[in-house]
Amino acid sequence: MPTAPPPAPPAPAGPADPLRAVAVGLLNLSGLGLGYALVRRWGLMAVCWIATAVLLVVALPADPDGVPGALLVGYLVLLLLAAAHGAAVGLRTRLSLLPGALVAAVLGLVLLAVPAGGAVLYDGARDEATEQMLLDRLDRADKLVAAAAERPFAASEADYRRALTAYDRLVKDHPGSRAAGHVPDRVRTYYATVAAPYTVKDYCGAVAPLKYLRTVPGSVARKTVGGLSGWPDDRLATSLYECGAASLAAGSSEWTTQFADLLSTFPKSSQAGEVEPAVKTRVDAAVKAVGGSEPCAAVQRLDSLATDVQELPGEEAGLSGALDKDAGRATASARTGAYACGVDQYRDGSYSEAVTTMNDFVKDNPHSGNAGRAKKIAIAAEVAETVPAAGKKLPTTASGGSISVTIKNDSPDDITVLYTGPVTGSLTLKACGSCSSYSLSSTLGLGFKPCSAGKNYPQKTIRLPVGTTYFVHKSRDDSGGSPASDTAKLRSGYLYTECAYTTNYTY
Template identity: 35%
Template sequence: MAGSSSRGAAAALLNASGLGAGYLYLRLWGRAVGSWLVTALLVLAALGLHASGTPWFWITLFALWLAHQVYSGWKHGSAGPPGRRAPWLPLTAGAALLALVIAGAVQYRGGPQDALERGDTAHAAGDCATAVEHYDAATATRNELTFSPALDRAADGRAGCRIVLTAEAAAGEADYPGAINGYGDYLARYDGTPPWPGAEDRLAGLHLDQADSLAADGTVEAAYAAYAAIPAGFPGSAPAAAVPDRLDALYEARTTALAAGDHCPAVDELRPFLELAGEHRDDPLAEDLAGRARDALPDALYACGMDDYRDEHYTDARTTLEEFRSLYPDDARSGQVDDTLIAIEIAQIGSGSTGDLPDPTPAGSAPGGTATVEIVNDSPEALEILYTGTETGTETGTGTVDACGGCTTQSDLLSGWSGSACQAGIDRPTTTIRLPAGTYEFVVRTPGDSSVTPFHGTWELSSGTAYSDCYFIETSYY
């Protein structure tokens, strides 16, 4: 009886290895094969159904199967006749086999944890390429039977690292919005405290890279907005500290015409910087750039208008100088601007369809070095006189000759003394212009009636001479 008991104990101990060795000891070949098949099916099912995700279910299932094998080995071993060998020999073999299985299981179960720790170390250093290799090793299907939580933790770490690797691939292709979104997802995945502590600094660096890209190829507004977002979103970071210098570089890079003295392109360069103050109110960085542009704009506008005038680009010159006069009415150059606008007006009229203004008629003397020009209006329309030459200006108010209330339209265009027009005995409106002697371009026109052809001419005004002419309007029938 004792022999049978020791035989049952030996079979149970051998079956405790889970290898069916107790059945082999008892020479129960069918039961040995059957135990192997069931064990194989359980192993395949565990591997295929992610046993590490529900470890207690599978541990219970394997424990029940192992308990069944132990009980079955004891039962069949105890029922048979005592063995002929010394009873301690199979017991020792069973204990040794069980010890080997346990040792192997302990080592096997520690494999995923070791790989996880190596992956986490690489992850924390920002080396996600290496980390993923270790996470893959930890989550290999062969490790499912460890029932270790390390597999799920490794899978989570791998998912986070893959987000980082995808973001870095986007950054490598200069897809900065994609990279920034990727790192945003990575940080959100870990509620702002990811395994890699440097992720937030890397995100700030990507924002700086994006801003640099926009500074090179985008609009001033887009580049500025990208730069301004860095100190707001990442205060105290190295990229945030770099923003002021980057904005200085942006201004320098986008105002090369200003630096080169190319005035008209410089005006266009400055406008986007002027708009920053309106787009980003109460932002000192925007105000600083806008202030620099405001300081540079008056000189650029003035010089651009004068350049266009000298190059006979009169329409552009007028637009620019009128903007200057509107923005800077108290500028010391405003008088010169007014004179130039008159010269532009005269030049534009002179280059169009005009009548020929005859030479002025000497009518007496004037103080030495000067000449006076009297304009008498014999028309029902007010007249405007513009002139440019040694002195440039236009009559405003007193320079406009009022309409003649008792006068009528004649039968010719603007002209001098002719026919019944400008006869004596009628009190007509007049104005007198006093000028230094010299050569002048004159225009006489009716500002209230655009259908009347303006007259243009170049006059040589002699020193000490007074000139007087009467002008009327006459309808043309040809």
């Protein structure tokens, strides 16, 4: 059967030719094994092609991390070995495909541009990949800001901080990148987004985000913030004032926090200068309200205003004197307004509160023109606590009358006798040393007649007008049991005796 022809014998070795050796080595440096092709070493050429193909598969498409260092070093070592080996083979091996060693050497030099140009192009592609990666980071930060804007600041602050960190790192770590170049515009948008409540005049809601923005310059690079360092200041001052003024007008206690922050943080601002007029207006309104339908509420507001205004830090703003004056006026008006409050409490049947209010008024305003009547109202209110019918009319300052009423003390205690009706007053009687408190059951019997044992009872005589007078008598130290009461309808032409006693029954 026919047989295949024998393979062609290798080219005979010729004399050594250094130029040829250089040409083969240079052609192998291209990474394509072309030097091996000239000396017909096809297997070694295939190894070069495979190595280059592996490098391209790993390297493309370019990414910011580039080619693994070990692979790149291994490939370069392979190229150097191929160049050295090719040069050794080409030294004594005649060339094929090309007419001479000089042409091959020139071609080798030209083809060196292939790996060199590829490296340059690859570096450019890697740089672009890095830019795209940084732009992606920028885009993710932008999306964090946009998403955070849809939620209240307290819930989104963490996302705002993450976005700010991303912007800052772009500026610090990649200052020459396209992404870093976009950061100034993004940070302006960032500030406007965080401060969005201010834009829609939600001044109370704007305080926290604007305070946060004031901390930003201290946590990032100066280039990141640019000229925005002072951007929140005037907006925060306005928000603190407007929020505080709204809280003050609504009667909330939160205004003190807002105004205190404003006066401490921006004492020389125009907004700080508006604090005292706002406080004065509120004090004026509360003073006027004392004469309205709810005087007690107005007095309470004045007391609260006086305390709160005194705590405002007005020194740096130069407002201490004016604020102290406002606080003093609120205190004085609250004290004098207590009279109107006590009258209102009396008329509403809140007798216990009226007693306390009027007694405090007399103590705080002993020289007031209303002090005398306030004492009468306090007495009448205390009588009405035991005998509600006594509180139907507001007592006057009238005194005296045409009817003599002798009041005796049938009690083992010093007693106070309170009475109200056409006139109102009180008196005290010393204890009856031989007397004792009565049990409740004894006072309910038909034959109960205090002051009838013929004893030498301590007594005083007063003069009262015609009409119904309500009496209450009680131990001066509140240790003699429950107060006793009596209702006397006084008529002309009679002498009356009122017996004061106490019972040992406690309600």
